[in-house]
Amino acid sequence: MTVENFSTKSRLADTGEGITGDELQLAARNHGIPLEALRYDVTPPGLHYVLVHYDIPAANAATWQLEISGCVEQPLSFGLTALRAMGRETVRVTLECAGNGRAALNPRPISQPWLAEAVGTAEWTGVPLPDLLRAAGVREDAIDVVFTGADHGFERGVEQDYQRGLTVREALDSGAIVAWEMNGHPLPPQHGYPLRLVVPGWYGMASVKWLRSIEVIDHEFTGYQNAVAYRFRQEPHEPGVAVTRIEPRALLIPPGHPDFMSRHRFVAAGPVVLSGRAWSGWAPIERVEVSVDAGVSWSDAKLDAPSNDLSWRLFTYDWDARPGEHVLTVRAYDESGHVQPIEAPWNRGGFANNSAQRITVLVT
Amino acid sequence: MTVENFSTKSRLADTGEGITGDELQLAARNHGIPLEALRYDVTPPGLHYVLVHYDIPAANAATWQLEISGCVEQPLSFGLTALRAMGRETVRVTLECAGNGRAALNPRPISQPWLAEAVGTAEWTGVPLPDLLRAAGVREDAIDVVFTGADHGFERGVEQDYQRGLTVREALDSGAIVAWEMNGHPLPPQHGYPLRLVVPGWYGMASVKWLRSIEVIDHEFTGYQNAVAYRFRQEPHEPGVAVTRIEPRALLIPPGHPDFMSRHRFVAAGPVVLSGRAWSGWAPIERVEVSVDAGVSWSDAKLDAPSNDLSWRLFTYDWDARPGEHVLTVRAYDESGHVQPIEAPWNRGGFANNSAQRITVLVT
Known part of the structure; x- marks a missing residue:
């Protein structure tokens, strides 16, 4: 040995x-x-x-x-x-x-x-x-x-x-x-x-x-x-x-209530304020896009006041949740032109995989 | 859905x-x-x-x-x-x-x-x-x-x-x-x-x-x-x-230094003070046994002063670490006769599995 x-x-x-x-x-x-x-x-x-x-x-x-x-x-x-x-x-x-x-x-x-x-x-x-x-x-x-x-x-x-x-x-x-x-x-x-x-x-x-x-x-x-x-x-x-600076990423706070095991989400139909955080190590965040249809269409989220540093920025998005299954996804853009991809390229160390988050929710 | x-x-x-x-x-x-x-x-x-x-x-x-x-x-x-x-x-x-x-x-x-x-x-x-x-x-x-x-x-x-x-x-x-x-x-x-x-x-x-x-x-x-x-x-x-009270368990602090991925341990040959904690929700701990040969032989660990409550108790064991691969294992006994098993019985919820910890170390 x-x-x-x-x-x-x-x-x-x-x-x-x-x-x-x-x-x-x-x-x-x-x-x-x-x-x-x-x-x-x-x-x-x-x-x-x-x-x-x-x-x-x-x-x-x-x-x-x-x-x-x-x-x-x-x-x-x-x-x-x-x-x-x-x-x-x-x-x-x-x-x-x-x-x-x-x-x-x-x-x-x-x-x-x-x-x-x-x-x-x-x-x-x-x-x-x-x-x-x-x-x-x-x-x-x-x-x-x-x-x-x-x-x-x-x-x-x-x-x-x-x-x-x-x-x-x-x-x-x-x-x-x-x-x-x-x-x-x-x-x-x-x-x-x-x-x-x-x-x-x-x-x-x-x-x-x-x-x-x-x-x-x-x-x-x-x-x-x-x-x-x-x-x-x-x-x-x-x-x-x-590997050096942080690539841009946005994460939603999963809305509604979770299932213990799968972490799938249950959301009551009606107006829902989605919110989350976005950040980049290259430059301040200038834009966050939200999709409530698994990436088919995208809308701009509202951003809070810009900060002077590279710490995360709060975003919100008003969603009218209709009954059925939905996949929520978000992506971040920073002021230096770095864009979060839907699918990040693979690398052998598994670094900086900032592929867009996907959250599956059931609206009831 | x-x-x-x-x-x-x-x-x-x-x-x-x-x-x-x-x-x-x-x-x-x-x-x-x-x-x-x-x-x-x-x-x-x-x-x-x-x-x-x-x-x-x-x-x-x-x-x-x-x-x-x-x-x-x-x-x-x-x-x-x-x-x-x-x-x-x-x-x-x-x-x-x-x-x-x-x-x-x-x-x-x-x-x-x-x-x-x-x-x-x-x-x-x-x-x-x-x-x-x-x-x-x-x-x-x-x-x-x-x-x-x-x-x-x-x-x-x-x-x-x-x-x-x-x-x-x-x-x-x-x-x-x-x-x-x-x-x-x-x-x-x-x-x-x-x-x-x-x-x-x-x-x-x-x-x-x-x-x-x-x-x-x-x-x-x-x-x-x-x-x-x-x-x-x-x-x-x-x-x-x-499921009610906590079954007895002892855990060693893994000695030496770890490998990042496997968490296997490397220990320098010579005297090593092994230490850890033992607890039971049924009664105070009265004895902890240590084995440095994968459970073939067991020795009593030293226990610190007994406590008035059911919180964990510190134990130590002086080990003369000889070069080679060793499996360290420990088990706890409480004052009410509850004994930590080497292998706990299976149950479908996966509760209270207090099978004895095993730590593989390479002494060099």
Whole structure:
């Protein structure tokens, strides 16, 4: 018995293969947002999606240290108290898992089996990352910035601390913060207690939790999570294209009442206000379309006031629900021209599958 | 298209049938405790298991009313402020879903597909249920007490508010409280905000969330969740036996570091302190056994100080980990003679499957 038997390569599900025991273990640990919780502007912890690669580390805020090192004029080390003295900013951020939608792909990449619910919006409070980098003094030979978390494990045979890199420009220009509060309270353990990175607009893999080190390096970062895991690929041995910002997506709050097992919806005939949230990591949302006939015809939803950030935007749509079965579907457009597709293209990692949500309702 | 097509009967998985899309939808909404979070004496919200039958209701604490009615001398209605004036008690309670372990059964009942992680321990603060019943004055003809939540939906074709009944004796003697705080904070939405019942020792289905009514009735309650859903049965048309108190179970915190996909564990050779939690709804835990050879031989774990309640008990075991593959397993015994089996008997609803946990580790 070797490491390779215990930590195997990724694979695609066979035709008709149900969700596996491995996928179920991940689905039981990690969780999405129950779609009715899209009603909250800011998602309470416990409803915000969570994806933990390895184990949630045991952490002690009193002794936690964040090291800043590498290609800097002055390496620095901060405890939580010293870090709080560096500045304080609160940003509202919609985070989504890069694997959201994976389990709906065909063939299905075997990994965390998200359907469409791996999203949440929180207010993160911390110090802007550029302030920390400027305090340390980024040297001219700097290329990338590497963020290391305290979670440790194996993936496809590779032992690692969870690590992600950004270019120096991304680290300075993306609005990233090093956060110690979520929604005005200390971070919950599963969201990175006591300290995490939050990179607005990027899929969640960039927002390293349990952050203990920031290293500036003079070459491109080729760590596992940047160079191997989070890549758009058609074939396993391609270099692939990096997964970065969040593709546009709209999700409806399912109307009416659910069946426990199927989650099918029952709606009373008459006027129904459909509502939901839409977001994109590329630019603010400028338009959401709703279809109540499975995509045959589309109408514009009403949008609430535009926001200055990339957090989700509320939309509503007045529906006159007539008796019978209906399929509701929605799609989002952002200001930079990114459009949510009805069917997103397949990729082998199952990333960024923003195919339009479909909700089946019975109007009675 | 009728209600019956949208809300179908329960069924068993076919031989070799993977987890279905319906099961996955439930697993993505609801979640268990990541097993490493067994390290916390009290489980933070977001790590404590959650099972929501229908949707989390939108709730306003300022206007919330709890009605007490039926076979009482004086029907009462309480807003949150009035309820707080009735008393305040904090109880530490281990809650477990009755369906915990269901997905490991063969054949597998199709429903929320828990493996072994549907558990959590919280400190619930509220007013003792007997104080409320005594304030209303339970009449001599009273038989059962019916608790109704604000969540509404369909199950197997039956439209319903979530409702559960207890006998008057159970309502008075089980230590139940009507709670508005979890771990010192207002209840999170998914745990019943603003008000819920908590019945210590009972599987979670008894602890009705989003509690809005307590009705005392002069006959046996035959509502869906008591008479149809939560019953031990071998065949679908049997009346079955009511699911009530929590069967004993022990869970280890998986040692070492995990593989992302398989959750297999890697452990460094040498002394390892294994630890975990054990609980029973029948009586305090008096013994936990650990096996590091897949159940061939067993040793007693060390238990921490006994508690006065039915909340979980910490155990530890010193293991000298030798290189190679090992299967770790544990079992719990309570003071009333309830013993956790290696393999629990099958039942059609998939309830109370407390078969012993097995963790595969590679010592390197």
